[in-house]
């Protein structure tokens with residue numbers, strides 16, 4: 072079993088002062104993976120920046136031109152109050168998108184069985200024509216399109232367990248029946264999208280599955296959702312590749328949200344996703360980092376993913392669990408009704 076480990080030392084270069092999406096996130100993960108001997112057991116890759124051709128698989132020419140112009144003239148762009156393009160942001164964001172492309176190459180060329188992409192800035196809020204929510208280029212959408220266009224993969228399932236709805240990813244594939252987008256997210260919460268009746272349009276009708284969860288739910292509710300919804304979606308869709316938007320901000324101790332997953336709960340979800348990949352697509356699964364703003368729980372959670380991808384039974388949860396809501400049956404029944412599961 073070979074696990075590709077994709078990261079780049081320059082991922083620390085985009086640094087907005089006092090911003091939760093900060094270089095310390097990378098450093099904490101690198102340190103833990105090194106100290107626990109996990110990086111040594113994986114096959115390391117250093118990605119190249121995504122080219123215009125790669126970015127244009129998802130983003131509009133106008134958006135790339137807007138960024139290029141800002142770079143040339145040396146000014147920043149404030150897309151939103153907390154999504155700012157600094158001079159070093161564009162190249163870092165290209166490198167970040169390159170991480171996903173590198174993972175697809177490693178899997179499709181048979182060099183690795185699965186992959187862990189430790190990257191920033193994250194991607195799942197970025198839409199075709201704009202940055203948004205700390206995200207500049209939609210890394211997972213670009214990697215998905217790249218797998219389809221370069222390697223002829225027909226069906227990709229994206230599971231997004233970041234606590235925020237992956238509005239950008241949803242938007243990019245909304246009318247597409249070759250990409251199944253499944254998201255669990257806290258609701259209400261930023262960015263406000265991801266209602267359970269948002270199910271896709273045109274050819275893509277039924278290929279977006281939103282599971283908007285009220286604050287306070289934890290391990291039991293998420294485990295139920297995976298068992299009763301996500302497994303069934305995978306069985307129906309039969310993915311050839313599974314991609315994960317892995318955000319650790321649904322952990323109970325994350326400063327940006329109010330869900331109550333523990334690291335043991337996250338480990339259960341990761342194990343389920345890896346089992347799905349084994350069952351449906353010869354183990355082909357790529358975990359790509361999105362959010363997670365408590366660096367201790369983030370690093371430990373990523374360490375647990377590395378263990379799981381390497382086939383270990385080991386996981387660590389030194390932080391424990393809090394009591395959580397488990398009245399999730401109504402929501403599950405509604406989602407199953409909407410999607411005929």
Ligand SMILES: [Zn+2]
Nearest residue numbers: 233234235362
């Ligand atoms: Zn998030």
